[in-house]
Amino acid sequence: MGVIHIDDRDDPRVDDFRDLSTADRRPDRPGGKGLVIAEGTVVVSRLLASRYPVRALLGVERRFAELAAELDGVGAPQYVASAETMAEIVGFHLNRGILAVADRPAPLTVSDVVADARTIAVLEGVGDHENLGALFRNAAALGVGGVLLGPGCSDPLYRRSVRVSMGHVLRVPFGHLTDWPGGLDDLRARGFAVAAFTPRPGSVPLRELREHAPGRVALVFGAEGPGLTETALAAADHAVRIPMTAGVDSLNIATAAAVAFYELASGD
Amino acid sequence: MGVIHIDDRDDPRVDDFRDLSTADRRPDRPGGKGLVIAEGTVVVSRLLASRYPVRALLGVERRFAELAAELDGVGAPQYVASAETMAEIVGFHLNRGILAVADRPAPLTVSDVVADARTIAVLEGVGDHENLGALFRNAAALGVGGVLLGPGCSDPLYRRSVRVSMGHVLRVPFGHLTDWPGGLDDLRARGFAVAAFTPRPGSVPLRELREHAPGRVALVFGAEGPGLTETALAAADHAVRIPMTAGVDSLNIATAAAVAFYELASGD
Incomplete structure (x- = not known):
């Protein structure tokens, strides 16, 4: 043309x-x-x-x-x-x-998304387009192989998400987990340890996650504020926390994910 | 009243x-x-x-x-x-x-800012109010004791910075390094190892920084895009990089800082 x-x-x-x-x-x-x-x-x-x-x-x-x-x-x-x-x-x-x-291409299946991935991110209730875009940028930078969207997530192909991701939503494979939390069992069957992030005391400090999950890992994050549902937490193999100063709100979801992505990548 | x-x-x-x-x-x-x-x-x-x-x-x-x-x-x-x-x-x-x-209180001196800090952040050319606010939030969450602003940084007390920081600019001590890069020598004299972040090959992977700098550390960050000046890099003790996937832009400055803050805190 x-x-x-x-x-x-x-x-x-x-x-x-x-x-x-x-x-x-x-x-x-x-x-x-x-x-x-x-x-x-x-x-x-x-x-x-x-x-x-x-x-x-x-x-x-x-x-x-x-x-x-x-x-x-x-x-x-x-x-x-x-x-x-x-x-x-x-x-x-x-x-x-x-x-x-x-044009929007046909969505990827879960099999497509996880095929070559050692570490993936799974999101529940992440509705903010900027956070979603930033998370994809962080996934691309820190070697996360794919993103799966559980219930309540917004569309990563919204204009603002694409922009904030610096275009990495177009590069990092993503798909939808329509069965929830059953999709987490499916990931387990594919060899992933399911690690759910929560500030809850008694959860495993992020630094120690690799000891518990030396192979493929699915890192599950909820939205800033409400965090993961009990349903998601109950379906996970490990509850994991990023150690934080007392009295401080949780990190922004994309930032927390970056810290987790970094730890998993550099712990190998 | x-x-x-x-x-x-x-x-x-x-x-x-x-x-x-x-x-x-x-x-x-x-x-x-x-x-x-x-x-x-x-x-x-x-x-x-x-x-x-x-x-x-x-x-x-x-x-x-x-x-x-x-x-x-x-x-x-x-x-x-x-x-x-x-x-x-x-x-x-x-x-x-x-x-x-x-009201704006009297600014803190460098001595005030570093007094109780084991890890501090030093910024050069960070002009974006949102990034600055987000960095303070991350500093508060991940145990960084103070922030020093070198040349070209904006005012952390701008309304947008205060909001994005979730109010943590009011809590994390900060001050200005007016002598640049001489202020970095001053930090060294106060017992800080000065670690400058750069994607440059040959720099120390973040994971290994603690081996080189077991005590007080000043983490020096430049703006997303231009990064630190040669002047700042030359004045540092260590050049440090966050390992990243080839072909991906650097992380957002506040996100990169969060990863570094996490590593320094959990490596102790």
């Missing part, structure tokens, strides 16, 4: 990029969910390298130039616009200067 | 709370800096327990009731208003329902 210059804010060819602040709701699309939106050269290049089918790109000339190598061989149309026209299309001024939009 | 009901949005007694979105700039105050603003019962209770001189509180009846125990003996006026009047005063609807405002 190559490069197409867009001068008219109402050009229907850039409809996928229209009014981005509401782009996560698309009643016209399957499930009512939005397309996957990548913002900025870093995230766009991750999208281009991912399994996600790119529909189109929209950006200013300079940003396309920066991505020339990554765009080599990309068949999706590249819509070039001025910063002003782009702002009129997306509904606000976008500092990052380039966007790409992709 | 006790409880005072405020019905008039223009009442001059609540001027400290007026138009909160611009409250960080107060040309009428020393240094042009705003007062310290605590939002919500958790942060307000931390402020009440801190060394910060509280000037006044403003909130809805229900939130004052929740803080009754913490407010016992507090001399500052407690302005009670409806949610509507409060929104008119502060300029937007505030879900948290209660605010407190305090």
Whole structure:
């Protein structure tokens, strides 16, 4: 398709990029969910390298130039616009200067997600899009092979999650555990020790987890505040805590996960 | 002073709370800096327990009731208003329902900050208020005794930093290293090993830092992206890295700091 210059804010060819602040709701699309939106050269290049089918790109000339190598061989149309026209299309001024939009691929199965993973994260009730995105970024950085979403989690492909993850939601395999907490038994059957995080006294300090779980580990986290349900805690093999100063609230969920990911990775 | 009901949005007694979105700039105050603003019962209770001189509180009846125990003996006026009047005063609807405002106390000296600390954090160029706030929260949770701000750091007492820190900027001692990088030599003279974080190959993996630095440690972090300057790296005793997956951007600065704080605390 190559490069197409867009001068008219109402050009229907850039409809996928229209009014981005509401782009996560698309009643016209399957499930009512939005397309996957990548913002900025870093995230766009991750999208281009991912399994996600790119529909189109929209950006200013300079940003396309920066991505020339990554765009080599990309068949999706590249819509070039001025910063002003782009702002009129997306509904606000976008500092990052380039966007790409992709279809949602078929979800991965649990088998797909855990296939090559030694350590995975399992989430229950993590509804905050920023925390979810940050957790994926931390998983990518610290060698966690996959993420499974239990009940009450939000959609990691929301625009804000994709952005906060720096595009790593497009890279770290994820799927859904629809049977809960039965899905944890399934993970156990696949050779994972199930370690549930809780500040509860009597739980194993994180530093000692490797002694109890030397092989594959599923690290289970609940939302900041409520934490894991009793149901999830009862279904785990180990209750684990990150030792913390008395009187301090728990860490942010993505931060707690990073600490756990680090410990598991460097304890090997 | 006790409880005072405020019905008039223009009442001059609540001027400290007026138009909160611009409250960080107060040309009428020393240094042009705003007062310290605590939002919500958790942060307000931390402020009440801190060394910060509280000037006044403003909130809805229900939130004052929740803080009754913490407010016992507090001399500052407690302005009670409806949610509507409060929104008119502060300029937007505030879900948290209660605010407190305090004067900035005299800054702590480096000696004050490090006095009881075995591990401290030293920051260079950390300008993002959310990252700064999150770092203080992590320091409080993971037993870091103090924070020293080198050049290019923003003000931890900005409203957003106080909020993101969950009020822990009011609790974790902090001060400024005005001599840079000379201040790092001063820390060394006080018995600290100076450990600078960098992704550079050849640096010590975090897991091994305790072997090199068994005593007091100053953990030095730069901003996400640029990282530490050569000047700072050259002045350190150890260059330390958090082992990360190839091709992944560095962790968020507050997250990297949390991992380091955890390692230092649990390696003891």
